[in-house]
Amino acid sequence: MEFMIPLIVMLAPVSIVLIVLRYRYLQTKARYQALMQLADKGVELPPQLLLEPSVTYSERRRALVLIGCGLGLMAMFLSLPGHIDDGVGVDRLWGIGLLPLSIGLGYLASWWLNQRGDVRG
Secondary structure, three states: OOOHHHHHHHHHHHHHHHHHHHHHHHHHHHHHHHHHHHHHOOOOOOHHHHOOOOOOOOHHHHHHHHHHHHHHHHHHHHHOOOEOOOOOEHHHHHHHHHHHHHHHHHHHHHHHHHHHHHHHO
16 A cells, blocks of 8 residues: 555656647647548648648747756755655755756757857858
8 A cells, every 4th residue: 555655656747748648649630630631622732731830949948947947856855854764864865956957057058059149140
């Protein structure tokens, strides 16, 4: 019975990813079925309908999300009371937040450098 909570915690992100992938699959399938119905009726399809919808890529947004996650992890571990089995405090795990923070700062630098390159080029 004690393994149920960790099992649920581990399955939650996996199920969220599967739900998102299933939604995208059904959305794409419905789009292609509609295109096929229009093509069967003999309607001239504009080239814009045949292109995949593109997602705008934003390094700045991704950078800010990762920086926020890193700072949040650091704040969470610093504020948690308690100790690990060997007596070491949980607050020493704050360094885990440095990884997403550093990645976010890298994305932010990349976005900034790309913006500078667009202005000069």
